[in-house]
Amino acid sequence: MYFDLTDEQRAIGEELSKLLRDRLPPDGVVSTFDKGDLDDALWQSLNEMGLGAMMVPVESGGLGLGLLTLAVVADALGEHGATVPVINNALAGWLVSTFGTGAQRTAWLESLQSGEIVAAFALAEPGGGWQPEEWQATGFPFTGTKTNVEWGQQASLFIVGMAGGALGLVDGRDPGIRRAMISPLDRTRPLAAIDFDQVRVDLLTRDVEAGGLLRDAFLVLLAADARGAADRALSLAVGYAKERTQFDRPIGAFQGLKHQMANAAAELEPCRPLVWYAAHAWDEIPDRRSYMAALAKAHVTDMAVRTARLAVEMHGGIGYTWEYPLHVFLKRAMFDRQAMGLPAAQRVRAAALAGW
Template sequence: MDFGFTAEQEELRRAAREFFEAETPVRLAREMLEDPVGVSEQAWKKLAELGWTGICVAERYGGSGLGLLELSLVMEEAGRVVLALPLASTAAMAVPAISRLATEAQQERLLPELAAGRTRATLAIAEQSGRWEASGVQARGESAAGGWVLSGEKWFVPDARSADLILVVAGVGEGLGVFVVGRGAEGLELEPLQTVDGTRKLDLIRLEGVALPSDALLGETARPAGELDALVDVAKTALAAEMCGLAGRALEMSVEYAKVREQFGRPIGSFQAIQHKLADMKVGLENARSLVYYAAWALDCGAPDARLAAAMAKAYASDVCPAIIADAVQVHGGIGFTWEHDLHLYLKRANADAVTCGDADENRELVASLLPTEAQ
């Protein structure tokens, strides 16, 4: 049994690392802190030219036809540079929603533009409760005059300011619907939110009688809550992969620093306390990676335990990856706390990812609820 990656997957990882280090280094994330929109159009164009915005889009729509496992490899490499581009919101949130829920005509209209990077999109699920699940959805979509009218609020929407399309989850009858809304739609208002991670912009979206055509509803029908859960599972796995990349780079920086920083006439990496801390960081990182890779594979294959695997990966990564980066700050000592050092960017992104699509506690609750079913 082969648990390794294929040669093609390893080549994708290598290409992603080389591209992100050359074209979107951490320096870009710093620049985006002061940018009100948070996107470098030049960098986005180069990313799209590589096909990674359409990595999970079927080939017939101009995509690569790959899966979540390949996207997770790219997301992990993106984490290494604290990528300040809307890759996660477009490729891991919007594209899966359209691919799974939309009619053939809707897919033909939307997916080629997303795959080519000409259109950016995001998914608006959470509301004031902060829960990324059906029970937290209070926004409503009502049928009116041959179309739809949306009302309500959406909180913590990633990259909404730079998105051309916002996929809004709202109640429809007894079920849920995902509506395609243009960012400039009348009655839609964006309010920037001040959050811990300034490199990924989040917005509050107010929907005040937003009128939409009948074909704005993906699939043109309401869906059960379970289909929303499946979309969140994909997104949380991709974010867990990004957290692994963040933590992995922080660990590398710590090892490099421990080799050159001297105290009492010797490198601090020679002290057992530092060695043990670095070893514990490595063990935690490899455990998180294993959970993420399995979750991505399980979701790609439709494995019976896919939802459980996604919850486990997100719960563990949300606990361990921010802790690894916090330990990296400790290894660096005083310089690790400074604004000039990059570690605070990694820690802030990891803390933001940790609470998106459910924090560690919420995902542990989900794991607990799924265990009896899996054991039967």
């Protein structure tokens, strides 16, 4: 079986990477991380590329592409530490265009695609509860709390996980919304706790499959993001090993460090096709979708954190400094590992789906 990206997918990834390299040089990554807020100029440029419309059908004004292409985008965003809610808006656009009513599409779709508004997914509940079967939110109007809401402070639209795996839309202007910033490990993905007090929920869908599809899409995209972050961390380590000298030799020439870098590369490289296949399964192979999403999230995020930590060790003291960009990519990989459930939980789920 031959499996690879299409020419179009490669072109999107290359063009995006070029833009991100230009906009986020190493010192720019650190300063953006320090700010911990939306990178407005980059956000505008990425929306001009049409990334928010990526998974919206052509007949609804979108690009009609699948999760595999969005995974290529997520990989590039992770590799460059971009502080933009591209993934949120792309998934929100897909949900509204696929499951929304005519009125919901009219109200939200164009603004999501253009980046005029930011969407946030209010899924996790205090004490955990990332998975659709764990959501407890009920009531129309709705009162309750959602935590670890990525881009919750900036959001104009909340997509709320409801009991039974349903999804609802909440207008960010509702007076019953209270937002409290959470200090995040990864400042490129700002978090908030959101208290909803008698807010109006516009039911998007009661289809349990929609909640599961969303969960699996997030798992794949978190894996893609983590792989990109780890790849950048390893690249920084390799570059440093070529430049730093000890005893008049580059430290990369020493066998102990050389073997560590080779082993890290050998472990990380297979993660790329694993993410690609998981995204392809989400697009094309429904029977494999959930299993591959859980497996990819578990394995890739574990490998990503391991690789990024090793990259810090390879740098010695400079790797731990705030001014050096390496910590941004380690923290990004660590965020991806924790979000939507830790690898152990994903492995348990994958085993159950496989009938073990």
